Amino acid sequence: FSNFHPIVYTSDTEAYLTLDFSPNGRFLYGSNNNYLVQFDILNGDSELLIKYSDSLPYFGLSALMLDGKIYMAGWSGDNEYLSVIDSPDLKYPDCAFHLRSVYIPNSIQLGQPPNFPNYNLGPLIGSGCDTISDIKRQVIDGKQIRIVPNPANDYCTIQLQRLEGFYTAQFVDITGRVILSTKITNSTTQIPISNLPAGLYFVKISDASQQVGVAKLIKQ
Numbered sequence: 001f002s003n004f005h006p007i008v009y010t011s012d013t014e015a016y017l018t019l020d021f022s023p024n025g026r027f028l029y030g031s032n033n034n035y036l037v038q039f040d041i042l043n044g045d046s047e048l049l050i051k052y053s054d055s056l057p058y059f060g061l062s063a064l065m066l067d068g069k070i071y072m073a074g075w076s077g078d079n080e081y082l083s084v085i086d087s088p089d090l091k092y093p094d095c096a097f098h099l100r101s102v103y104i105p106n107s108i109q110l111g112q113p114p115n116f117p118n119y120n121l122g123p124l125i126g127s128g129c130d131t132i133s134d135i136k137r138q139v140i141d142g143k144q145i146r147i148v149p150n151p152a153n154d155y156c157t158i159q160l161q162r163l164e165g166f167y168t169a170q171f172v173d174i175t176g177r178v179i180l181s182t183k184i185t186n187s188t189t190q191i192p193i194s195n196l197p198a199g200l201y202f203v204k205i206s207d208a209s210q211q212v213g214v215a216k217l218i219k220q
Helices: none
Strands: 018-021 027-032 035-040 045-051 058-064 070-075 081-085 097-103 137-140 143-148 155-160 167-172 178-184 188-192 199-206 211-219
Touching: 018 058, 027 058, 045 097, 143 211, 155 199, 178 188
Parallel strands: none
Antiparallel strands: 018 027, 027 035, 035 045, 058 070, 070 081, 081 097, 137 143, 143 155, 155 188, 167 178, 167 199, 199 211
């Protein structure tokens, strides 16, 4: 950490339930039930954006989302709305806080904003849970595995380089169930998949002792 500044809260603001930095890192937003405060990290001052009475609505957890806005959930009977800080990179009042501005037809989990994955993180190479990287090629133990065609309908062909011994291919659906298991004894093996339901499958390749790789297949 650098540019350290202590923040001393008083009995008026109490402890903060949630803290979120603005995208540019200059402003820190803290809330607790019916308070919302903007801290200016650069200048060391703070502004009280809003203060409720002791009645509803109450602030729940907040989160900086991919659109650069901070969304705040409500709680204690007020979880059908999100409050929004439209421009958190700007100093109060230009940060533009809007109370209960987003209506959600189906109430979200009490006090929690929607949890959106950060798709900008990119692929996690080698992970069986990664759905971003190229589904057509994976590398296992220095050997290249290829599934063609991909997506596939009636048949798919698993191609392995430098095959030694035999392998087992397990087709696992997104719930973790093994739907199909078959032996691979050649470097190119055609497998009928017409009976598989459409969807995404993880094809786990194992030798006699352990799992050595995972590829992905989309069944149309």
